[in-house]
Amino acid sequence: MAGNRTLTIIKPDAFATGKAGNIIALLEKSGFKIIASRVMQLTQSQAGEFYEVHKERPFFGSLTKFMTSGKCMPIVLERDDAVAALRKTIGATDPAEAEAGTVRKLYAESKERNAIHASDSDENAAREARFFFAEADTL
């Protein structure tokens, strides 16, 4: 059965340009409840660990540089069918391909500076929630 929690990150491009409030409003309008949230700047080591799955990709260096360039906002979200619902709400990785009304269509700059992250499976949602919130399993 699909889980009811997922992890999002409002990325440095969107946070620095004051889009966090509008993005959170859109997430809440889409039925998500905020379970935990923080504002932080990732270290190079944290960004490398978080995106370890992409470490052989040509964009890995640029991605970790971008993700450490300013503050970001990890958030644990709750809703039925959370992982799939959030991915639909944020839209395609590349904003040029994202559907109208999605977070990335509205707020992303490019395929890399794409405003928001979303977990891609229940397993990764749980792992990513613990990555940012040590207390994630008790929330």
Ligand code: CMP
């Ligand atoms: P995210 O959903 O956080 O997962 C991996 C991230 O890598 C993705 O969002 C983008 O920020 C970035 N990314 C994925 N594909 C590319 C690409 N082709 N070029 C540059 N950045 C990318």
